[in-house]
Structure formats: structure tokens, C-alpha cells
Amino acid sequence: MAEWAAEGKQPEILFWVGCAGSYDDRAQKVTVALCKILDAVGMSFGVLGTEETCTGDPARRAGNDFLFQMMAFQNIQVLNGYEVKKIVTACPHCFNTLKNEYPEYGGHYEVIHHTQLLQQLINEGKLKLEGGGTFKGKKITYHDSCYLGRVNGVYEAPRSVLEALDAELVEMKRCRTNGLCCGAGGSQMFKEDEPGKQRINEARAEEALETGATIIAANCPFCLTMMTDGVKAKDKQEEVMVYDLVELIVQNKGL
Amino acid sequence: MIQQLIFILVALGALGYGAWQFGKIRRNILLGKDEKIGGHLGQRWRNVLLVAFGQQKMFTNWVAGVFHLFIYTAFLITVVELIEIFIDGIFGVHRFFAPSLGGVYTVIISFVEVLSLLAFVATFIFLARRNLLKLPRFHKAEMKGWPFLDANLILLFELLLIVSVFSMNGADTLLQQINPSHYHDTGNLAVSSWMGPMLFSGLKEGSLHIIERFGWWLHILMVFVFLNYLPKSKHLHIIIAFPNTYFARLTPRGQMENMPEVTRTVQSFFNPEAGEVAMDEEIPTFGVKDIFHLSWKNLLDAYTCTECGRCTASCPANLTGKKLSPRKIMMDIRDRMEEVGHKLDSKDSQYIREDLRGEGVSLSKENFSDGKSLFDHISPEELNACTTCNACVEACPVLINPMEPILKMRRYEILTESKGPADWMPMFSSIENGGSPWQMSIGRDQWIQDAK
Numbered sequence: 001m002a003e004w005a006a007e008g009k010q011p012e013i014l015f016w017v018g019c020a021g022s023y024d025d026r027a028q029k030v031t032v033a034l035c036k037i038l039d040a041v042g043m044s045f046g047v048l049g050t051e052e053t054c055t056g057d058p059a060r061r062a063g064n065d066f067l068f069q070m071m072a073f074q075n076i077q078v079l080n081g082y083e084v085k086k087i088v089t090a091c092p093h094c095f096n097t098l099k100n101e102y103p104e105y106g107g108h109y110e111v112i113h114h115t116q117l118l119q120q121l122i123n124e125g126k127l128k129l130e131g132g133g134t135f136k137g138k139k140i141t142y143h144d145s146c147y148l149g150r151v152n153g154v155y156e157a158p159r160s161v162l163e164a165l166d167a168e169l170v171e172m173k174r175c176r177t178n179g180l181c182c183g184a185g186g187s188q189m190f191k192e193d194e195p196g197k198q199r200i201n202e203a204r205a206e207e208a209l210e211t212g213a214t215i216i217a218a219n220c221p222f223c224l225t226m227m228t229d230g231v232k233a234k235d236k237q238e239e240v241m242v243y244d245l246v247e248l249i250v251q252n253k254g255l
Numbered sequence: 256m257i258q259q260l261i262f263i264l265v266a267l268g269a270l271g272y273g274a275w276q277f278g279k280i281r282r283n284i285l286l287g288k289d290e291k292i293g294g295h296l297g298q299r300w301r302n303v304l305l306v307a308f309g310q311q312k313m314f315t316n317w318v319a320g321v322f323h324l325f326i327y328t329a330f331l332i333t334v335v336e337l338i339e340i341f342i343d344g345i346f347g348v349h350r351f352f353a354p355s356l357g358g359v360y361t362v363i364i365s366f367v368e369v370l371s372l373l374a375f376v377a378t379f380i381f382l383a384r385r386n387l388l389k390l391p392r393f394h395k396a397e398m399k400g401w402p403f404l405d406a407n408l409i410l411l412f413e414l415l416l417i418v419s420v421f422s423m424n425g426a427d428t429l430l431q432q433i434n435p436s437h438y439h440d441t442g443n444l445a446v447s448s449w450m451g452p453m454l455f456s457g458l459k460e461g462s463l464h465i466i467e468r469f470g471w472w473l474h475i476l477m478v479f480v481f482l483n484y485l486p487k488s489k490h491l492h493i494i495i496a497f498p499n500t501y502f503a504r505l506t507p508r509g510q511m512e513n514m515p516e517v518t519r520t521v522q523s524f525f526n527p528e529a530g531e532v533a534m535d536e537e538i539p540t541f542g543v544k545d546i547f548h549l550s551w552k553n554l555l556d557a558y559t560c561t562e563c564g565r566c567t568a569s570c571p572a573n574l575t576g577k578k579l580s581p582r583k584i585m586m587d588i589r590d591r592m593e594e595v596g597h598k599l600d601s602k603d604s605q606y607i608r609e610d611l612r613g614e615g616v617s618l619s620k621e622n623f624s625d626g627k628s629l630f631d632h633i634s635p636e637e638l639n640a641c642t643t644c645n646a647c648v649e650a651c652p653v654l655i656n657p658m659e660p661i662l663k664m665r666r667y668e669i670l671t672e673s674k675g676p677a678d679w680m681p682m683f684s685s686i687e688n689g690g691s692p693w694q695m696s697i698g699r700d701q702w703i704q705d706a707k
Binding site: 017019021022023024028031032035047049050052053054056058059060061062063064065066067069070071073077096097099100101104105146147150151152177178180181183184185186187188189190191192193194195196197198199200203204 | 315507508509510511513514517518520521522524525541542569571572574575576577578579636639640641642643644645646648649662665666667668669670675676677678679682683686687690691692693695697698699700701702703705706
């Protein structure tokens with residue numbers, strides 16, 4: 001964004017990469033995939049780079065509102081400094097915090113999740129998928145992330161993207177409003193599970209495997225990690241792959 | 256005459272005691288923090304009509320939804336029928352509306368009868384579901400003892416209530432042919448026109464009269480019993496669900512409630528000239544330790560809970576054997592409210608905070624301290640297991656939010672007690688120092704170089 005600002009220009013959209021998207025090996029691939037798509041459709045975008053920090057979501061959900069608000073004020077100063085209007089993010093937690101929690105502290109932006117952007121691009125004809133491509137007839141199951149689905153009510157955008165891939169979408173027994181969490185939300189990602197009978201991600205992986213799908217599609221870097229680990233725990237990593245939606249599109253387009 | 260007198264005395268006693276008990280509930284709810292909830296009247300009434308009156312969310316489980324609808328509509332229509340019962344009881348008349356309403360009366364009472372019959376079937380199915388089928392959500396740890404008995408008692412009361420309707424109307428049908436001057440013609444009632452003769456044909460007028468009076472009295476007495484049982488029972492939802500849906504939060508689900516006391520401090524960091532936060536103030540309690548720190552809406556939630564357990568059945572933590580059960584959180588809050596309420600009623604000065612005791616100081620919610628708190632009911636292990644997935648919020652048929660108190664109690668743990676899961680401490684310091692929950696030695700934009 002600093003470079004855009006130096007030239008006195010504004011990109012069409014700010015891509016909020018997020019911590020996982022920046023640092024996590026697996027999530028970085030999603031970040032790069034989304035960049036490829038944005039380039040392919042010719043949508044100008046900027047990133048904050050080193051000026052971006054955690055939105056504060058994990059701190060807030062863990063109970064540390066002090067730290068959350070520190071992060072919020074800091075990020076809002078930066079975003080407002082660049083006069084950002086529109087943000088896309090590949091993380092539903094960042095999406096939720098930017099969209100629903102920052103306005104209270106003076107950060108007002110139009111925030112969309114990357115699956116919503118993909119749906120828009122497909123609907124507008126800017127992003128054309130190859131029918132009968134890589135995924136034709138393949139069974140794909142879709143895992144609703146809590147913060148995109150139940151919390152923000154986005155159920156159809158990701159599904160319509162999957163349909164555009166010409167794949168066979170098979171639903172898990174718990175889906176949409178009833179979807180089962182991967183186990184990472186509420187800062188569980190950053191701690192050991194409380195004592196219990198099973199890990200949540202393994203329970204969810206079981207449900208995904210029951211569908212007989214060979215691909216599990218996700219929309220969240222934490223779900224991606226949890227589902228991958230869950231599939232591994234069931235020793236199915238050779239047969240079943242876990243991908244973010246945008247990665248499936250990149251594969252389809254051969255980008 | 257004697258019947259009228261007894262009726263008036265019993266009614267006054269039952270209504271008076273009921274009002275007193277409901278007063279206690281109101282008092283207990285107001286033990287919570289004051290919070291203005293209003294505005295958006297359209298959306299609020301929409302929630303009341305769709306979710307409370309319309310039972311919208313009950314139908315996500317349609318078997319339970321349909322049978323619950325039978326009992327619920329029978330309850331609603333019984334309220335209408337009570338108008339006549341009161342008039343008859345006070346003035347010593349019999350079926351006051353029958354002669355004047357004529358055919359309309361037949362339709363209304365037939366409606367009551369059909370719904371009561373359906374409710375009878377539904378009640379049996381609910382008893383079987385609880386006691387024979389043993390649905391797991393009805394047999395979790397928090398359901399042992401009183402909650403289990405409570406549920407069965409309610410169903411039993413309902414059976415008695417319905418039995419009373421049919422003995423009253425059934426005997427009446429036969430009496431109308433014997434003594435039409437007292438027993439007004441009700442027309443052919445949908446159920447008792449065949450059930451009455453089936454059960455009671457061949458009985459003498461005296462016996463029929465006793466059965467009719469038995470039914471009438473049992474009916475009104477069960478209504479009074481219910482009224483006074485509600486404040487002690489999970490069945491309270493039949494009343495409180497309505498205001499609870501009205502006052503349900505309309506802010507986005509993903510927006511946690513702000514902590515203004517924190518905002519003031521944080522703002523003073525960013526803008527020191529705006530004024531220092533006064534340091535001589537008493538250090539506030541951050542988050543929730545006890546019911547006094549919860550919003551009154553959270554307490555209303557707790558009284559609304561009917562322990563159906565849909566929240567717990569959808570909770571990922573509970574499903575995988577963790578101790579957390581959202582229903583238990585709501586039950587614990589209610590138990591703690593009752594506990595505090597009883598202690599306040601005792602007016603015992605031992606519950607006054609030690610440094611505030613003195614001559615002429617009486618116990619109040621402001622100086623209350625019994626050395627206990629919500630943490631005596633709810634353990635950190637439960638709180639820390641929540642993934643904030645909102646499944647419990649989504650599942651609740653009466654718009655209770657069990658997640659809110661969980662997160663507010665986490666705030667107390669972290670901000671006031673500086674305790675919490677050991678893994679979270681390094682996460683906090685990484686965010687604070689490095690801007691990311693993981694401690695990283697590479698730049699946040701390194702991925703750009705790697706991708707090239």
C-alpha cells in the first residue's frame with residue numbers, strides 16, 4: 001500500500017493477508033493463489049505488508065480485550081491513513097473482525113471474504129472456469145467455517161463457486177447452520193484441547209470422510225490446518241486432499 | 256355459594272402467591288447490570304411473532320417441533336378458556352358463554368378438545384422420549400436429579416390437566432340430556448360428544464355431576480399449581496420466552512460486546528493529550544465473576560432456558576467429551592441467582608461485605624458478598640473449551656445466547672485474574688510484540704519474495 005500511496009494512487013481493493021496467510025506454509029499457498037486470481041482478472045490490489053498486524057481476534061476470543069483493542073486501534077490508524085474503502089481477506093476470522101468489530105472503533109470498510117469475491121467474479125463473467133476440467137464429476141465436500149457461515153450467514157457463495165467447477169458437491173451430515181466447527185475457533189488454535197474423548201478436528205474429519213469425497217474444500221486457514229490434521233489422524237491423507245476454494249480455481253485454470 | 260367462596264379464596268391465594276414469586280424472579284433478573292435494550296421495534300416484534308409465537312426454530316427438529324406445537328397451542332387456547340372458568344367460578348354460573356355464543360362456542364370448545372387430545376398424545380411421546388428412548392441430550396451430567404424430575408413432573412401435570420378437560424366436558428355432554436336447564440347445550444363437541452358416552456354412559460346424574468365437578472376443579476387447580484410451579488421450574492419458558500425473544504440482541508453475531516472501560520485506557524495510549532485515565536478510581540472488575548456483572552439480559556436468558564439441550568447437543572466441545580455444556584452454563588447462572596436471591600431474602604448481615612458492615616446497614620445487592628461466585632459453579636476447564644463457533648446460539652429455539660457469559664467469564668479470568676490456559680500467554684505476548692499470534696523471526700511480507 002505504501003507503494004500505491006507513493007504514486008498517489010488507490011488500488012481497487014486491499015488484500016488483508018492475515019497472520020496465517022503471511023506466515024503459515026500451507027496458508028501462504030492460499031495467499032499466492034488468491035493473488036494469481038486477482039492478477040488474472042486484472043483487479044488491482046494492494047497489501048499492507050509489514051504494516052499489517054493481527055486483527056486481535058484470537059486475543060479477544062480468549063478474553064484479552066485490552067490487547068484486542070490495542071490491535072484494533074493500531075490497524076484502524078493504518079487503514080484509515082491509506083483511506084482504504086474495500087478489503088478482501090482469505091480468513092473468515094479477519095473478515096469477521098474487520099467487518100463487524102472495527103466499526104465500533106472507527107474503522108468503516110466494505111469487507112468481503114475471498115469466496116464472495118470469487119462468486120462475484122464468476123457471476124460477472126470476469127473469471128471463466130473450464131467446464132469439464134480437472135474436477136468434473138469428482139466428489140467434493142464443503143466444510144462451512146463458523147465465522148463465514150453461522151456467524152456471518154454466508155453459505156451460498158462458496159457453494160456456487162464449487163458448482164461452477166462442475167464438481168459433484170456432497171454435503172456432510174452437519175452443514176450450513178448446523179455445520180460442525182473444526183475446533184480451532186475461540187483461540188483453541190493456540191492451545192491444547194481440554195480433556196475429552198476426541199479431538200474436534202478428528203470428529204469433523206470423520207464426517208467429511210463419510211461422504212466419500214476425495215476433496216474437502218475449506219475457506220479458512222485454521223480449518224485448513226485442522227481438517228488436514230484430522231484426515232491425517234484417520235490415515236487418509238493419500239486419498240483425500242484438503243484445499244481452499246481458491247486453490248481449486250487456480251488448479252482449474254492451470255495458473 | 257360455598258363453591259364460589261372456595262373458588263375466590265383459592266384463586267386469590269394462588270394468584271397472590273404467584274405474583275409474589277414472579278416478583279422474586281424480576282428482582283433476581285435485575286441483580287444483573289443495567290443495560291438499555293430497545294429500538295428496532297420492527298425486528299424485535301418480528302422475533303416475538305416468528306420465534307416465540309410462531310415456534311420457528313423448534314422446527315429444525317420437526318418431530319419435536321410438531322409435538323411441541325400441539326402442547327403449545329393447547330396451552331394458548333386453554334388461556335382463552337380460562338376466561339369462562341373464572342366467570343363461572345366467581346358468579347356460580349355454568350358455561351357462561353354457551354347460550355350467548357351458540358355455534359361459535361361449539362367451535363371454540365371443539366378446538367380446545369382437539370388440541371388437548373393432540374397434546375395428550377404428544378405428552379406421552381415426550382415422556383417416552385425422555386424415559387424409554389433416553390435421548391442422550393436429556394441424560395447429560397447436568398440433568399441428574401431435580402432437572403430430570405422437573406421435566407417428568409411437568410409432563411405429568413399436563414396429563415392431569417388434559418384428563419380434567421375430558422372428564423369435565425365428557426360428563427357435561429351426558430348431563431345436557433338429563434338436565435338441560437342447568438347444563439346448557441354446547442352443541443356437538445368434537446371429542447367429548449363421542450368420548451363422553453364411551454366413558455360415562457349408564458352412570459346416574461349424581462355420579463356424572465361429581466365427575467363434571469371433579470374435572471372442573473382439577474382443571475383450575477392444575478392451572479394454579481402450574482402458575483406457582485413455574486417460578487421453580489424450567490417450565491418458566493412458557494412465559495419468559497416471549498420477552499426473551501423481544502430483547503434478543505440484534506447486533507451481528509460476530510460482534511462481541513465492547514468493554515468501554517478498556518477503550519478509555521487504550522485510547523489514552525494513542526492520544527495522551529485526550530486526558531489521563533483517573534488512577535484514583537477503584538480498579539474495576541474486568542469481565543464477569545458473578546451474576547452482578549452479567550447483563551440483566553444474560554439473567555433473563557438463564558430464566559428462559561427450558562433445558563432442552565439443543566445447544567449442548569450441537570456443541571463441538573461437548574460432542575467430543577469435553578466438560579463444557581452450554582446448557583449447564585445457563586442452569587448454573589440460574590442456580591446462582593436463586594442462591595443469591597435466597598440469601599438476600601434472609602436479610603442476614605453475614606452476607607454484607609465485611610468492610611461495609613455497620614449499624615443500620617441492611618443487606619442489598621450493592622453490598623452483598625457471600626464469598627462465592629459463578630466460578631463456584633462453572634470451572635475454567637469448561638470456559639476454556641469453547642470454540643466460539645456459535646452453534647449453541649444458532650440452536651436455541653428461544654434466542655438464548657449461552658456463549659456470551661462464557662466469553663465474559665473468560666475476560667474475568669484473563670484481565671482481572673491474569674490466569675488462563677498456559678498456551679495463551681505466549682500467544683498474547685507474540686501478538687503484542689510481533690503483531691502475530693506466532694512468534695516469527697521472518698518479515699510479514701517474506702511470502703512475497705518466496706512466491707517470486
